[in-house]
Amino acid sequence: MKIYTKEHLTICLALLLSSHAAASDKLEIDDAWIAEAPPVSKVMAAYMEIENETHHDRQAVSMQCQAFDRTEFHRTVEKDGTASMEHQPVLSIKADSELVLKPGGYHIMLFNPAHRLVAGDKTGCSMTFDDDTTLQFDLEVKKAAVEDHSHHHHH
Numbered sequence: 001m002k003i004y005t006k007e008h009l010t011i012c013l014a015l016l017l018s019s020h021a022a023a024s025d026k027l028e029i030d031d032a033w034i035a036e037a038p039p040v041s042k043v044m045a046a047y048m049e050i051e052n053e054t055h056h057d058r059q060a061v062s063m064q065c066q067a068f069d070r071t072e073f074h075r076t077v078e079k080d081g082t083a084s085m086e087h088q089p090v091l092s093i094k095a096d097s098e099l100v101l102k103p104g105g106y107h108i109m110l111f112n113p114a115h116r117l118v119a120g121d122k123t124g125c126s127m128t129f130d131d132d133t134t135l136q137f138d139l140e141v142k143k144a145a146v147e148d149h150s151h152h153h154h155h
């Protein structure tokens with residue numbers, strides 16, 4: 001019978017965590033930003049590039065941000081000249097490719113900001129993938145170049 005000391009377990013845990021960190025080198029988030037919204041807005045939209053340099057298809061399964069209650073993955077789809085948003089359970093990123101989240105396409109809705117966020121503000125976020133990789137990154141608030149007035153929510 002083997003006896004595992006507390007130290008031993010700590011080392012094992014550290015090794016586990018560091019191997020996860022190494023794996024996360026292959027997934028990357030760039031240019032993450034939030035479109036500035038009017039002060040009354042309870043919902044904001046975030047955009048970014050998710051790069052998958054692994055040789056496996058990956059799915060982003062959840063995201064948390066410090067300044068928001070919760071987030072949802074969405075996609076804006078245009079049908080007969082009307083834009084509407086579809087909820088996405090996950091965001092799929094094919095092996096060796098990237099998914100670009102941008103106005104009018106895939107995006108992340110951020111609900112209930114803890115305080116007003118204006119251009120230049122940042123909030124820390126983390127995104128978790130189906131292989132348990134978690135990426136930490138900052139979302140920076142910017143004035144949207146083209147204001148997306150179709151972005152109304154009916155929750």
Ligand SMILES: [Cu+2]
Pocket residue numbers: 045074075085107108109
């Ligand atoms: Cu949306």
